[in-house]
Amino acid sequence: MILGIETSCDETAAAVLTADGVILSSIVSSQADLHARYGGVVPEVASRRHLELVAPVVREALSEAGIALDEVERVAVTQGPGLVGALLVGLSFAKALAWARSLPLVPTDHLAGHVASLAVAPDPLEPPFTCLLASGGHTLLLAVRAYDDFERVGTTLDDAAGEAFDKGARLLGLGYPGGAEIDRLAREGDPEAFAFPVARVPGLDFSFSGLKTALLYTVRELGEAETAARRADLAASYQRAIVRALVERLRRAVDETGFERIAVVGGVAANSELRAALPEARFAPLALCTDNAAMIASAARFHAAIPCPEYLALDAYASLA
Numbered sequence: 001m002i003l004g005i006e007t008s009c010d011e012t013a014a015a016v017l018t019a020d021g022v023i024l025s026s027i028v029s030s031q032a033d034l035h036a037r038y039g040g041v042v043p044e045v046a047s048r049r050h051l052e053l054v055a056p057v058v059r060e061a062l063s064e065a066g067i068a069l070d071e072v073e074r075v076a077v078t079q080g081p082g083l084v085g086a087l088l089v090g091l092s093f094a095k096a097l098a099w100a101r102s103l104p105l106v107p108t109d110h111l112a113g114h115v116a117s118l119a120v121a122p123d124p125l126e127p128p129f130t131c132l133l134a135s136g137g138h139t140l141l142l143a144v145r146a147y148d149d150f151e152r153v154g155t156t157l158d159d160a161a162g163e164a165f166d167k168g169a170r171l172l173g174l175g176y177p178g179g180a181e182i183d184r185l186a187r188e189g190d191p192e193a194f195a196f197p198v199a200r201v202p203g204l205d206f207s208f209s210g211l212k213t214a215l216l217y218t219v220r221e222l223g224e225a226e227t228a229a230r231r232a233d234l235a236a237s238y239q240r241a242i243v244r245a246l247v248e249r250l251r252r253a254v255d256e257t258g259f260e261r262i263a264v265v266g267g268v269a270a271n272s273e274l275r276a277a278l279p280e281a282r283f284a285p286l287a288l289c290t291d292n293a294a295m296i297a298s299a300a301r302f303h304a305a306i307p308c309p310e311y312l313a314l315d316a317y318a319s320l321a
């Protein structure tokens with residue numbers, strides 16, 4: 001039994017997973033409402049909320065899995081990348097819990113966690129594969145040789161794909177986080193109504209800042225009333241541009257990695273147009289696209305545990321190694 005804990009951004013999450021990848025529980029307490037009025041995550045507010053939520057969320061994960069704390073055999077926790085204050089809440093909690101029970105601890109990388117969302121039962125995806133990881137913080141193309149062995153072949157030069165969705169949503173007067181709202185609204189709009197540019201950067205990298213600026217200018221030109229009236233068309237056209245960029249690069253990445261099977265993980269993997277545009281790809285299960293702790297416990301199955309009490313001095317890390 002693996003207890004996973006994730007607090008890297010604005011979701012407080014805990015999950016119980018068996019060693020063969022069966023999810024017994026996965027609890028996610030989102031702070032989105034708390035941050036919505038600021039239009040984005042406020043790090044200090046996030047840390048304080050994690051502090052209040054981490055114990056009850058872990059308790060709920062155990063109770064929903066139907067197990068007692070005694071039955072937990074190892075603790076997995078996100079060590080980075082993410083907001084350092086937020087990460088430290090989960091990491092400190094996990095250390096204390098593991099130490100009190102003399103359990104081993106597996107410090108887990110958040111990105112390895114997203115990739116390992118493909119490894120859960122009943123149908124784990126066998127590496128090797130080419131993986132697009134598209135979230136609020138990252139847009140990466142990865143050559144995944146094994147769940148503990150992958151290499152970055154492309155990244156974004158500016159905004160992440162999820163960030164592009166969120167910033168676009170804000171320009172359209174939608175709530176935060178905006179990806180899911182754009183997705184919903186786009187279904188009623190015409191994706192060909194506006195021609196938004198997809199940046200052409202050399203190689204396998206992405207750039208989304210020009211697209212965001214194009215939307216800004218269009219919204220300014222249309223004015224408030226017209227923007228409101230054409231919001232669905234704007235959302236559909238904007239989403240189309242992001243999806244095109246992602247699909248085109250992911251297909252091209254296969255030439256670089258030589259791994260023909262393709263997979264998509266991270267919050268943006270929940271996007272319905274992206275899912276429809278890549279019928280040949282394997283997507284993370286919907287419930288495991290946005291941040292959760294089941295993926296962290298899943299990743300921990302492929303990494304060595306640190307015996308008690310050698311992990312007590314571990315620190316969190318903010319950015320990509």
Ligand code: KG4
Pocket residue numbers: 009134135136137138161162163165166177178179180183266267268269270271272289290291
């Ligand atoms: O993986 P995640 O929960 O957090 C990070 O590790 O960053 O991803 C969150 C991102 C947000 O930017 C959110 O707007 C986006 O995923 N997202 C979506 C959808 N659902 C969530 N983007 C597009 N379409 C969706 N349906």
Ligand code: ZN
Pocket residue numbers: 110114135136266267290291
């Ligand atoms: Zn994430």
